[in-house]
Amino acid sequence: PAITRDRLRVAIQKSGRLADPARDLLASCGLTWRESRDKLFCYGESLPVDLLLVRDDDIPGLIADGVCDLGIVGRNVVVEYDLGRQAGGAPGALEEWRQLGWGTCRLDIAINDDERWAGAEQLAGKRIATSYPHTLGRWLSERGVEADIVTLSGSVEIAPRLGQADLICDLVSTGGTLAANNLKPVETLLHSEAVIAGPTHPLEDGRADIADMLLRRMDGALRLKE
Numbered sequence: 001p002a003i004t005r006d007r008l009r010v011a012i013q014k015s016g017r018l019a020d021p022a023r024d025l026l027a028s029c030g031l032t033w034r035e036s037r038d039k040l041f042c043y044g045e046s047l048p049v050d051l052l053l054v055r056d057d058d059i060p061g062l063i064a065d066g067v068c069d070l071g072i073v074g075r076n077v078v079v080e081y082d083l084g085r086q087a088g089g090a091p092g093a094l095e096e097w098r099q100l101g102w103g104t105c106r107l108d109i110a111i112n113d114d115e116r117w118a119g120a121e122q123l124a125g126k127r128i129a130t131s132y133p134h135t136l137g138r139w140l141s142e143r144g145v146e147a148d149i150v151t152l153s154g155s156v157e158i159a160p161r162l163g164q165a166d167l168i169c170d171l172v173s174t175g176g177t178l179a180a181n182n183l184k185p186v187e188t189l190l191h192s193e194a195v196i197a198g199p200t201h202p203l204e205d206g207r208a209d210i211a212d213m214l215l216r217r218m219d220g221a222l223r224l225k226e
């Protein structure tokens, strides 16, 4: 049975780089809610839009399962999630409903500072630490390269120094973390930015109109910023 709701639920990052800009964007759409950092559910006061404050990696699953209707999250997280589903034989569940133009970063392969880069072939048989095994796996298989993917949920940049991996594949924003760990970027797998993620199918019941209104306001707010 389809889930019916008369309020829209938007998942955003609880803390981290996208948390404040996401709240600012929703506030610029006229949404007000009761402020409370430790509250994981914020009831929208001015619009029938509620916020769920979660870990960014959990946002795609919440949308795919219909627990939330939309999410503000990095493309990197959305792509990884859908590739993971497809690896398990399921169809992709998510689409980018809007591109927000902030939170930009790259998913890069990075190697030790003092190593030479001659191309993807040199990765054959190497151990690559990443939090993006499916995105990396696709990139490697597109190039016919077989490598060992070591999946870590964070602090990927120290894996080479710990002897846990030979190189890494991780997000790069300023490049500060790579430099601090004597690593250098050599290939870009994905250009990412914050997006509005939603299901591949249109929303039903009253949520469709609420989402339309929110996105119209968002488009206005984004245009004003240009």
Ligand code: PRP
Pocket (backbone or CB within 6 Å): 016, 017, 153, 154, 155, 157, 170, 171, 172, 173, 174, 175, 176, 177, 178
């Ligand atoms: C991200 C990413 C890198 C770092 C890159 O981690 O995983 O480690 O930022 O940013 P920089 O190029 O500006 O140094 P984040 O701090 O978001 O933490 P997380 O990996 O635990 O999500």
Ligand code: ZN
Pocket (backbone or CB within 6 Å): 056, 057
């Ligand atoms: Zn994260």
Ligand code: MG
Pocket (backbone or CB within 6 Å): 154, 155, 156
């Ligand atoms: Mg990190």
